[in-house]
Amino acid sequence: MNRQIFTWEIPLYRLKSKELWWEWFYVLILFCAAIFLFSLNLGALPLRDWDEGTFAQVAKEIYQSSFSHWHWLFPTIWQEPYLNKPPLIHGLTAVVYSFLGVSEFSTRIIGATLTASSVPLLYLLARELFLPRYYALFSSLAYLTMMPVIRHGRLAMLDGATLCFQLLLFLCLLKTRRDLRWAFPVGLSLALICLTKGWMMGVLLGAIAFLFLLWDTPRLLTSFYLWSGIILGVLPVVAWYAAQYLYYGETFIHTAIQEQSLNRVFTAVEGNQGAVWYYLVELIKYPYPWIFLALWGFKLAWENLNWSWSKFILISSSIYLIVISLMGTKLPWYVMPIYPSLALAVGVALGEVKSLPSYISYPSAWKQFFSLLTVAIMGGFIYFAITKPEDQHLLTIFILLFITFLSVTILLRKKDQQFIPVLFWGMFVSLMVFFSSNHWLWELNEAFAVKPVANLVNEFVPKDKKVYINFDYERPSLNFYSERQVTAINEEELKQLIKSPNYLLVNHKILESLNLVSDNDNIYCNLSDNIPEQSTHSFNCFEAVTKPKSNFTLLKPIQ
Secondary structure, eight states: OOOOOSTTOOOGGGSOHHHHHHHHHHHHHHHHHHHHHHHTTTTSSOOOTTHHHHHHHHHHHHHHSOGGGTTTTSOEETTEEOOSSOSHHHHHHHHHHHHHOSSHHHHHHHHHHHHHHHHHHHHHHHHHHOSSHHHHHHHHHHHHTOHHHHHHHHSSSSHHHHHHHHHHHHHHHHHHTTOGGGHHHHHHHHHHHHHHHOHHHHHHHHHHHHHHHHHHOGGGGGOHHHHHHHHHHHHHHHHHHHHHHHHHTHHHIIIIIIIIIIHHHHSOGGGOOOOTTHHHHHHHHSSTTHHHHHHHHHHHHHHTTTSHHHHHHHHHHHHHHHHHHHSSOOOGGGGGGGHHHHHHHHHHHHHHHHTSOTTSOOOHHHHHHHHHHHHHHHHHHHHHHHHOTTOHHHHHHHHHHHHHHHHHHHHHHTTOTTHHHHHHHHHHHHHHHHHTSSGGGGGGGGSOOHHHHHHHHHHHSOTTSOEEEESSSOOHHHHHHHTSOEEEEOHHHHHHHTTSOOEEEEEHHHHHHSOEEESSSSEEEEEOTTSOTTOGGGEEEEEEEOOTTOSEEEEEEOO
16 A cells, blocks of 8 residues: 555655654644735735625625524525535635624635645645655745735635645545555545535546546556545535535526536626636736746656656646636636646746756846846836835835845856745745735725725615615625625616615715705705606605715615
């Protein structure tokens, strides 16, 4: 069972106790660094649309319901069936609510913790692929300092948890090559993926694992232990989907299987479309400077196809990227499962450069790349120093990045290996400052702040009354904070509703264009078109209420 398969692998029983101690030390340090970065300033900003607001509402309804009501198995949103995704992470968040209460921090902490756990998991996975420990360290540190991984992992979404379970799946799969007892956690990992992100993600990642084994270790594909572990792991998934079908019937098939899964492959759901190269652009935009080093690592992987690490990097990245690029629905976070492969490629590139003999210079392309980054960062600093001199967080981030890339450029030209720790430390500190600011959740700036508007609704609108808001689309985060659904209406619909006693949230600018008569500073009345002016019943009168920092006025009908 513990038979050594590959010459570069060291079986567990042959490791000295001191080596084991170092392994656990690195795992602990990586986890502590990750949980610090992932939880920093986690609850300071409101939940964003769409995913966070929807996720939090589902978790809150599970938390507020009795265990005997089975909402943890059959979740709801606004008392309607929630059939988008399985409720594993929602249920765990509901458990956190019972201890910490409902807040932004308690909503995000489960996803953040699971994503932080993926950092040491990547280290352990890399230790299965590479003999030198520093390859694994470089890979895990690059992964830890990839901005998209941290940003999406901190959000109340399912993608960070999926990353954790994905790495657990691949780690168990690699360990199965020399110890078949690890076949059973392979099935458990697949089950966790399916119960988090849905069956399609489980099938896709399972297919990638299958193709890797077919290329690297085909003998395992006939292993009774492996297939037994997979079957045992899939049983809870089959049981959950069967329970949903028995409870909801054809509605579950139409919504969960067709609309939320299959339609995303063939059509652009909710208008989320893009070109075939959409995700290539996403990879170019955000994971700097690692994407450049990753390309160097992919080149090395292509030149060393006889090694397991090469096969794993190429299979796990290329197959997934091809599949999501061909899908009809395009969303930025769909690319998340590629980042572990990118991090491994970075580890290969840095490890290769570190191993170069003293008489060989570092790649000139690296020196040019970091020189260009230094100039670009300096340009960004000058621009924001002129346009936003009051934004100290943003300027500090640019200064830190400038110092980091300038130092790396100088050390590269001197052929000094210290450029590697300087790069990692500079990126870590820069990200620490970035996530301690309000800039990390920039989507909040795309529309009005929901909390002041929600406070207005909660204070002045009875729980049993409907609220309408003059806005382009419904905002799940506003619904969550308002503890009710706030229906979005356009200006024409608003003019119709103004003729009847409704609670209306009206933009300050729109308020001036409505057919309202002001009796005093805060009382407005509307004259109906169908009733003579002299009739006192022709008026629908509203009390206008507003709050600081709110872009909307609440028209509260006067009975």
